[in-house]
Amino acid sequence: MKILNADWEKRNLGVSCTEITVELTDVAKAVRTAIGQIGDDYVVVKVPVPRVDVMLALQEAGYAVIEVAIGLHLRLQEAVFPRLYQRYESQLSFRQADAKDVIRIMSEIQGGVFATDRISLDPRFAPAQAATRYRHWIEDELSRNSKAYVATFKSDDIGFSVLRNDGAGRFNGLFGGLYPAKKNTALGFAVGWANIITAKELGGTSIATTVSTNNLAALKMNLSIGYEVRDMGYVLVKHAGPASRIAR
Amino acid sequence: MDNLQKYNNVFVECFSLGEADLNAALVYQSIPSWDSVGHMRMIASLEQAFDIMMDTEDIIDFSSYEKGKLILEKYNIHF
Numbered sequence: 001m002k003i004l005n006a007d008w009e010k011r012n013l014g015v016s017c018t019e020i021t022v023e024l025t026d027v028a029k030a031v032r033t034a035i036g037q038i039g040d041d042y043v044v045v046k047v048p049v050p051r052v053d054v055m056l057a058l059q060e061a062g063y064a065v066i067e068v069a070i071g072l073h074l075r076l077q078e079a080v081f082p083r084l085y086q087r088y089e090s091q092l093s094f095r096q097a098d099a100k101d102v103i104r105i106m107s108e109i110q111g112g113v114f115a116t117d118r119i120s121l122d123p124r125f126a127p128a129q130a131a132t133r134y135r136h137w138i139e140d141e142l143s144r145n146s147k148a149y150v151a152t153f154k155s156d157d158i159g160f161s162v163l164r165n166d167g168a169g170r171f172n173g174l175f176g177g178l179y180p181a182k183k184n185t186a187l188g189f190a191v192g193w194a195n196i197i198t199a200k201e202l203g204g205t206s207i208a209t210t211v212s213t214n215n216l217a218a219l220k221m222n223l224s225i226g227y228e229v230r231d232m233g234y235v236l237v238k239h240a241g242p243a244s245r246i247a248r
Numbered sequence: 249m250d251n252l253q254k255y256n257n258v259f260v261e262c263f264s265l266g267e268a269d270l271n272a273a274l275v276y277q278s279i280p281s282w283d284s285v286g287h288m289r290m291i292a293s294l295e296q297a298f299d300i301m302m303d304t305e306d307i308i309d310f311s312s313y314e315k316g317k318l319i320l321e322k323y324n325i326h327f
Contacts, residue, residue, distance in 0.1 A: 084288050088304055184276055185308045186284040217283035224285045 001026045003034060006044070008140070012133035013125060015041035022047045028057045035061055041240050044118075049232040063236040066118045068213040072227035076200045076207060079226050085189050088153070094194045097148035097160060105148060105160045106135050113159075113177035116215040124239050134175070138162055141174060149198055151190040158182040159191040163198055169205035171195070188221050196225065252327050254297045255320070259313060262290040274313040298325050 002021040009017035018040045022031055031054050035043065045063060047054045055065065081089050097105060110131045114120060119130035142148060146164040150157050161176035173195035178188055192209075199207045209227065211219045223229075249257075256270050263281040265274075276282055282290070291307050294300075294316075300323045302310075310316050317327050 084285075084292070091304060184311055186276070186287040187308070188284045216280060217277075217285070220283060220285040224288075 001030060001034060008136070009042065009133075012136050013042070013119065013129050017042045017044065019043075020045045022051065022054055024048050024051065026051075026054070028054045032057055032061065035063075035238075039240070043238045043240075045236045047234040047236065049234065051234075055234045055236065058236045061238075063238045065234055066122065066214075066237050067235045069233045069235050070211045070213065070219060070229055071208065071231040071233070072211060072222050073206060073208045073230040074196065074227045076196070076204050079196050079200055079207075081193070082189070082225050084224060085193075088187070088190070091154050092190050092193075093152045094149050094197065095152070097150050101150050101157075101160070102142070102148060104157075105138070105150075108160075108179045109134050109138070109177075112180045116212060116218070118212070118214070118235060118237065121214055122237065138175060146174060147198075149194045151187075151194045153185070153187055153190065158185065158187055161191045161194040161198075163195045165202070165204075169203065171199035171202070171204045171207040173199075173207055173209035188217070189225050192222055192225050251298075251320075251325055255294070255317065255325075255327065258290060258293045258297055262286060262293055270313055272312070272314050276311045294320070298323065300325070 001023060004019045006017040006019045009015055018038045020034060020043070022045060031045070035045065035058070045058055046069065047058070049068070059065070112127070112131070114130065114134055115127070117130055119125045119133055120127055138148070141162060141164060146162050148160055148162050151159050151161065157179070159176065159178040159182060162174045164172040164174050166172055173192065176191035176195060178185065178191060195209070196207055208230070209222060211222055213219070256267060259265055259270055259274070260267065263279060263286060276287060291302060291310065295302060298320065302323065306319050306322065310319055
């Protein structure tokens with residue numbers, strides 16, 4: 001079991017936060033003991049499928065399942081541009097984001113690129129908090145070993161992706177999204193493909209990404225561009241204090 | 249089978265709808281099955297049903313059940 005003081009959420013969300021990652025071999029009693037010792041505003045526990053016993057124990061302790069995180073994986077040597085989207089291939093291009101692009105990406109995020117993450121959907125948080133969290137998260141990643149890319153369709157920028165190099169040929173497609181004004185174009189696959197083709201061009205051997213069950217469209221899109229399901233985990237959350245709705 | 253029936257059949261089969269669901273309220277992302285992947289599959293089915301190949305701009309503009317009929321007029325599909 002890993003217990004992490006998620007102090008970045010104080011900056012992101014204004015709450016003290018602990019994140020616990022339960023492992024397949026952890027016993028439910030140990031998890032119950034661990035959560036009993038935490039007094040943070042917001043606690044997140046990630047439980048690997050199929051540890052339903054741990055999930056139920058957490059629910060008895062007042063935790064709620066907010067999503068299942070689905071881990072996806074693709075061996076890059078198997079990555080081919082999907083036939084379903086082939087007519088778009090010659091009209092798509094991708095470039096590494098420059099400083100001006102990053103400014104736009106941050107502005108677009110604040111305008112509503114992401115709406116199905118566990119913060120956006122949690123009535124105890126406001127959508128603006130979710131957007132701020134993504135902006136900080138991406139800034140943190142870009143200051144480390146991640147890069148942002150812009151997807152363009154017929155010379156019109158439509159969205160972005162963020163790719164992390166985990167070393168030894170392994171990449172992680174951390175984020176991707178169409179700009180709000182382009183969400184009705186059905187071109188979401190382009191931002192997913194941006195990470196795949198870039199990782200391949202950088203000599204990568206595999207790429208992973210994670211999708212929430214609250215975003216069925218993203219799951220279907222990622223499966224359509226070649227990813228396979230590797231693992232799943234329940235994500236449970238608990239807020240301290242009485243339930244109160246934040247004005248939206 | 250006339251063109252409207254062919255058109256409706258595609259929507260019914262691709263999105264698991266009933267005929268009563270085929271109206272002006274049926275727009276892209278108004279139902280879970282009409283997401284980006286569903287959209288591409290629906291377009292592929294229309295192209296097969298009517299033996300046409302649509303421009304990418306028309307595919308992107310195809311934002312609703314009603315708009316789709318207007319777009320298909322450009323391909324000589326009349327309703």
